[in-house]
Amino acid sequence: MRVHVLGTAAGGGVPQWNCACPGCEGARAVPSRRRLHASIAVEPEPGRVYLVNATPDIAEQIERCPWLRPHGRRSPLAGVILTDAELDHTLGLTRLREADELEIMATDAVRKAVGEGLRLEETLAPYVRLRWRDADGASLVPVSGKRPRYARDFTDGQWVSALRIGGLLYAPAMGVWPAGFGADADVVFADGTFWDDDEPRTSGCSEKTATEMGHLPVLATRERLAALSARCLYTHLNNTNPLVDPDAPHHAELRGVEVASEGMLIAW
Numbered sequence: 001m002r003v004h005v006l007g008t009a010a011g012g013g014v015p016q017w018n019c020a021c022p023g024c025e026g027a028r029a030v031p032s033r034r035r036l037h038a039s040i041a042v043e044p045e046p047g048r049v050y051l052v053n054a055t056p057d058i059a060e061q062i063e064r065c066p067w068l069r070p071h072g073r074r075s076p077l078a079g080v081i082l083t084d085a086e087l088d089h090t091l092g093l094t095r096l097r098e099a100d101e102l103e104i105m106a107t108d109a110v111r112k113a114v115g116e117g118l119r120l121e122e123t124l125a126p127y128v129r130l131r132w133r134d135a136d137g138a139s140l141v142p143v144s145g146k147r148p149r150y151a152r153d154f155t156d157g158q159w160v161s162a163l164r165i166g167g168l169l170y171a172p173a174m175g176v177w178p179a180g181f182g183a184d185a186d187v188v189f190a191d192g193t194f195w196d197d198d199e200p201r202t203s204g205c206s207e208k209t210a211t212e213m214g215h216l217p218v219l220a221t222r223e224r225l226a227a228l229s230a231r232c233l234y235t236h237l238n239n240t241n242p243l244v245d246p247d248a249p250h251h252a253e254l255r256g257v258e259v260a261s262e263g264m265l266i267a268w
């Protein structure tokens with residue numbers, strides 16, 4: 001089993017095009033601080049590579065992943081697994097329209113939002129056949145009922161999941177900590193969107209707290225992650241999170257939890 005980290009930022013990336021906060025300005029000044037939207041490539045068995053979430057950066061992310069080099073007109077990409085239906089995790093599907101067929105694993109709620117809310121089913125039909133299926137050999141653990149804003153009129157469902165595949169647990173967004181979360185995992189990626197619960201309000205990006213936005217902040221999860229026997233890493237960092245600055249003192253307060261960086265390879 002191996003994982004390649006392809007992106008580690010929350011919506012907007014770092015820097016975000018319309019923002020001059022310290023995190024964004026730092027990334028403009030120092031290119032190594034730039035972060036693409038959160039995504040990983042996972043290879044649960046040799047030769048079968050899945051992308052977890054389809055971000056607006058997907059084409060560049062595929063180019064950066066040596067496991068996804070095409071042979072002739074054939075790509076080793078076996079499919080895309082969606083952990084939620086947010087725009088930053090689904091818009092990349094349109095960039096894959098050159099395929100004949102695309103296998104996508106997602107919950108029913110996510111499938112309906114992407115198909116009917118974003119109308120991607122209809123829009124992409126003349127280009128590529130979308131083949132929706134249950135997450136085979138993997139499971140999608142519910143971690144939040146937060147609907148994307150564009151899907152506000154859709155019914156309740158399993159909107160946000162953690163992906164469990166082999167010893168990997170990938171949870172770029174989690175509004176709750178499910179019982180037993182990570183207990184038997186080898187590697188855990190957890191929601192690192194915000195440092196503390198008030199960050200969205202103090203930074204001016206929202207009136208809501210981090211938890212109300214569906215993201216448990218780092219301060220609410222670091223102890224619990226540190227208590228797991230798994231290797232734990234934060235991903236999906238918002239540009240306002242002080243952890244986007246590698247020199248921030250906050251890194252010393254992570255209790256051994258790491259911050260994921262792009263290009264990271266983890267195999268076990």
Ligand SMILES: [Zn+2]
Pocket residue numbers: 016019020021022023024025239240
């Ligand atoms: Zn910013």
